[in-house]
Amino acid sequence: MKIIKVSDLKVGSKFTKPLYLDKDNIFVNANVPITESDIAKLNKFGFLEVMTPGELIEEGSQNITSIGWNDTPLSDPDKQHLKNVHFNILKHKEEFLRVYKEAFETVQLFYRKVAEDKTTDITQIRYAAEQIVDHVKVNPNFSFLLLNYHLDGYYLYNQVVHATFYALLIAMGLDYSRPRLVDLAYSSLLADVGMSKIPAYISEKSATLNEEEYKVVKKHPLFGYQILTKTYKIKNSLATIALQHHENYDGSGYPQKLRKQEIEEQACIFTIADNFSALTANRPWRRKFQPYDAMKTMISVTMNKFDLNLLRVFLNKISMYPVGSYVELSDGSIAQVLEANNAKMLRPSLVIVRDPDGRIPRDGGSYLNLVIENQMYITKNVDYNLTGT
Numbered sequence: 001m002k003i004i005k006v007s008d009l010k011v012g013s014k015f016t017k018p019l020y021l022d023k024d025n026i027f028v029n030a031n032v033p034i035t036e037s038d039i040a041k042l043n044k045f046g047f048l049e050v051m052t053p054g055e056l057i058e059e060g061s062q063n064i065t066s067i068g069w070n071d072t073p074l075s076d077p078d079k080q081h082l083k084n085v086h087f088n089i090l091k092h093k094e095e096f097l098r099v100y101k102e103a104f105e106t107v108q109l110f111y112r113k114v115a116e117d118k119t120t121d122i123t124q125i126r127y128a129a130e131q132i133v134d135h136v137k138v139n140p141n142f143s144f145l146l147l148n149y150h151l152d153g154y155y156l157y158n159q160v161v162h163a164t165f166y167a168l169l170i171a172m173g174l175d176y177s178r179p180r181l182v183d184l185a186y187s188s189l190l191a192d193v194g195m196s197k198i199p200a201y202i203s204e205k206s207a208t209l210n211e212e213e214y215k216v217v218k219k220h221p222l223f224g225y226q227i228l229t230k231t232y233k234i235k236n237s238l239a240t241i242a243l244q245h246h247e248n249y250d251g252s253g254y255p256q257k258l259r260k261q262e263i264e265e266q267a268c269i270f271t272i273a274d275n276f277s278a279l280t281a282n283r284p285w286r287r288k289f290q291p292y293d294a295m296k297t298m299i300s301v302t303m304n305k306f307d308l309n310l311l312r313v314f315l316n317k318i319s320m321y322p323v324g325s326y327v328e329l330s331d332g333s334i335a336q337v338l339e340a341n342n343a344k345m346l347r348p349s350l351v352i353v354r355d356p357d358g359r360i361p362r363d364g365g366s367y368l369n370l371v372i373e374n375q376m377y378i379t380k381n382v383d384y385n386l387t388g389t
């Protein structure tokens with residue numbers, strides 16, 4: 001922890017990690033600018049110092065100006081709202097990338113140690129979970145960034161981190177408190193630790209598994225549960241996702257073939273998140289599903305696997321054309337989905353990334369709420385990835 005004198009704090013300064021009053025109390029979250037009133041409060045209560053494990057974020061490192069951002073207010077309040085949403089996402093992009101990378105590396109380290117039968121510090125996973133929760137609280141539209149982001153490396157670690165973020169999206173839709181969100185993120189990051197005990201020739205096989213190999217893979221929930229409760233002695237409730245994340249709502253899952261309310265809510269949440277992130281990732285034996293196709297599959301073909309109330313919450317949060325995915329509009333322009341519109345799953349709000357003539361719009365994009373602009377409609381989802389968005 002670095003100690004910072006209150007007299008050295010400046011209005012507008014931000015840090016890569018939270019500012020603490022003492023080791024248990026966060027005063028200002030990571031990446032949140034310090035206000036005049038924050039400094040006044042510290043002075044009023046006689047705090048001379050605060051502390052942070054992070055670094056001061058230098059002005060200009062947010063990369064928002066590089067996309068030609070223009071902060072002139074828009075006359076249309078609905079478009080201004082969408083511009084604010086977009087701005088907030090881009091403002092938090094660097095922090096998102098840092099939190100994602102740290103979680104990925106922490107999961108990688110922990111899972112590898114387990115594979116080598118070495119014990120290691122599980123509190124690092126808890127810390128990564130807290131970091132993710134703190135981030136999603138200030139950047140609730142993170143799925144715009146998450147959908148198209150994977151780090152190079154072993155598939156499983158991206159999968160676990162993606163599923164953890166999506167699980168939090170559902171839990172925020174259910175108004176979970178911060179301690180419940182942290183528990184959910186912690187148990188989600190540990191969900192697939194049992195895979196570390198599956199021989200690599202099976203877990204890393206670049207083709208579909210045969211029946212015998214699949215039988216071995218099906219042991220990973222129980223392995224995970226045993227590792228967490230016996231070796232690491234964590235509470236049963238925190239190992240439930242590891243044990244139950246392949247149970248299906250209709251009883252067709254494994255290892256215990258549990259049904260409906262026999263499966264804990266947090267495991268039902270993770271199953272939805274895990275399925276969506278698995279479908280939207282490339283695997284050696286199949287190309288990834290486009291996000292719209294993944295969502296369509298989940299609400300039709302595989303619907304019985306899920307708790308429908310929770311699936312509806314996920315759909316409300318992410319939309320049928322998932323936030324972050326690209327679509328073509330009836331006038332030929334290309335847009336990225338920015339925000340779901342709960343009542344109209346097929347008519348989300350968008351940021352235009354190419355106009356009908358193929359040009360990039362100025363000022364960081366122009367905005368469209370398809371519920372209001374009802375003369376426009378989505379013609380198809382497109383596989384389009386524009387760097388820098």
Ligand SMILES: [Fe+2]
Nearest residue numbers: 191192245246
């Ligand atoms: Fe799994």
